[in-house]
Amino acid sequence: MAPARDLRPTPTDGYPTVTSCLQASTEQILLTHLPQSLQSGDPSQNVPVVLQRNLHLPYLLRNLRQGLPQQYTGQDASQAWLMYWTFQAFSCLGVGMDGKTKQKAREKVLAMQHGDGGFGGGPGQAPHLLATYAAVSALAIVGEPGPGGGWDDIDRKKMYDFFMSVKQPDGSFLVCHHGEVDVRGLYCLLAVATMLNLLTPELLEGVPEFIASCQTYEGGFGNASFPDWAFSNDGHDPTAPRPVLGEAHGGYTFCALGSWILLQPYIRTHYKSPSAVAPVIDRAPPTINLRSLLRWLTHMQGTGIELGGFKGRTNKLVDGCYSWWVGGCFPLVDALLGEGAPTTHDTVTPVENTQASTEDNEWHDIDDTLFNREALQEYVLFAGQHPAGGLRDKPPKIPDSYHTLYCLAGLSAAQHRVVPDQSRKDDLIQSWDAGAAQKIAVTAGSVDEQGRADILRRESFAEALCWLEDEGADKFVGGSANRVNATQPLFNLTVTHTGMIMAHFYQQKVPSRVPKATPKST
């Protein structure tokens, strides 16, 4: 008989406060969503754990065909997002769209493109970095090359000009003219610029320093850092303290970390380092604290009584959307830990020597994911699913498009391991056609600058596309019937969609890929 689960309530130390009371009442509600048999650990009365595709799909289709009720008026400026959330949820569920629906989708998204470049939250709305990411990502799913295909209707030159027009002296970007600065906007810009071949040294100048300044003492990232003082004459002072604004937060942390990875080719090729040839920037690159980041990320996972869902901040409640925002950080942080990270793949771990007294065979598990993948899947399946279809923050809340995608994407991050593959990267670099990529680039420069820009393009292309699913590392709570598609950790699109749109905008022939597989047992 399996041991009873750890369902201990969060200790309140006999000192209740508003936070602990809300936490306790949430734990009580969540507990009622854990099947009795799992509470007692009695496997004889196993209940099936089912991803209710037959409910979620109609929920999404209903939104698409019949439209959204009036309370979605608050998302009138997020129409590109509503498209992306719905289409990517389809991708997770393995559902394709017919040609007619795709065409209507393209028309709707393209109606949001602004005459000055970039996309707005709806037709006629001002260009905005977030809307631009949502629109381009939606087009990655429903678009194709050629007339009417959507991709070639994107005005990349104007989009680049829009990006430069919101760039700030401290390396940050306004989300729109007269808008706020935050790392969401930056992530959206970098993801789009990577997909559409718009990365240039000019665009990226100062960005790594800005990202690094957004990490808090807790290890996660806040929404922005402080840019300038009211009474200085010349604005930005690079030597002034750049305190982070806002506490460590799951959504901002995903965006900062994703940005940090997208910036690696630039950091490697432009800053002073032992490996850099002729760096342009005469200083060492900024750094982030990976150790405190990893600690913070792992501590965002709720305990057993919270069904292993993720929270977005210390001492806040679990919420299904952080299944992706925090759960989705793990492949990224794994990639940064890279070769220096201890691995259990091939070697007998030293842990076993100190572990002789227990009978815990899980030490042989080759899975080196640093969070509890099974528990996160359980949270999505038990608490995230609304009985009438769609997914949600937590019971008893109602579902919405946003939570439907981010619960499914989080489920995907917990089921699959998608990792950067060095031999894939080598293949991509091998087949790189610099001339073709340059021809479609939006900026020109001196020969010297062109050479450097080409290296940046090539490295960004290869590093974005070298992420492959490690199919030996799949884990499906409730069985493979609950499988959702793997999602590319940097963009939250499928590996296939990412490859297709990038091949188009870099004019490359992407070599066919062989699925990566790891032997299942040791």
Add this chain to the structure above:
Amino acid sequence: MSAEFEDVLLYAERPEWRDIVPVPQYQGVDALAPINYSPEYQDATDYFRGIIRTGETSERVLALTWDIIKMNPAHYSAWQYRYKTLVTLGEDLAAELHMMDDFAVANMKSYQVWHHRRLLLTALRSLDAARAELAFIARVLQADAKNYHTWSYRQWLLAHFNDDEAGWLWAGERSWVEDLLEKDVRNNSAWHHRFFVVWASGVRKGDEDREAVCRRELAFAKEKIALAPNNPSAWNYLRGVMEQTKTRLAELATFVQLYAVSGASAPPEVMDLDNPVPTEGAQLPSVNALEFLADIYEEEGGDKIPKAVEIWKSLANEHDPMRKKYWEYRIREALQTASA
């Protein structure tokens, strides 16, 4: 959203708007997933799109954008247009700020509500306005003490109007945070704000002696940990201070050990002010204390590593099984470093 009953006419029905051609949202597009807008919202946004075409900045544009914002506080284009219009017309920005007070309270989750205030405060360039704004924010946080944008805005405000010389803008921050933590010691936003005020944004007036500041902050965090030893916010702050001041974790060993033991320990015979004891209701050992203790051992290295490993194993298997993978990783990492 506040309803305004005195004027129920649609823009399409108002003679003074007859010169504007309303622009429907989708033209020639059979839009998927349409939002079922109210007739009032549809009408107002049609006219707003008409205004964007003409580029008009006028009093009536202020009224129109305000109408839209009331129906949808997330309409960033309406906010953007409103701000441009206010500046173009040379409107009284202080009046605009006050007009938005109640609206900000009612819509505090909106990004735009706070960003608009930031634009106004930036343009006003007034320390008095900044001070009044601090009081306003404090009032708003009474309704939702963890509202992210409000906190982030307060931190921007303090840094932007940093009056090094006088220091009066910042003077009340630390005691205000203490009041908030008195109300809810688990409010992580308040802890983060304390870190911002004391450590991240430069040296405040009166805080020039950094060693004294460090002692004060450690004492503060310890006292709060004693009240509720399983509060990760306080432990994270304590860690932040140690990291910031490059202090060895072992300096806190005596304190941490009091919280890493099972059950209550006998009350000490001598009152040790540096090491406050857990309160009666404390549920020990605290996972946070165990983790901290293991980190102390790891930092000391050598023959202390097995002790750290022992604690990580107890966390993985008994005290914090959800993070089993992480604790196992810590074990592997420490042992690899030790054998390297």
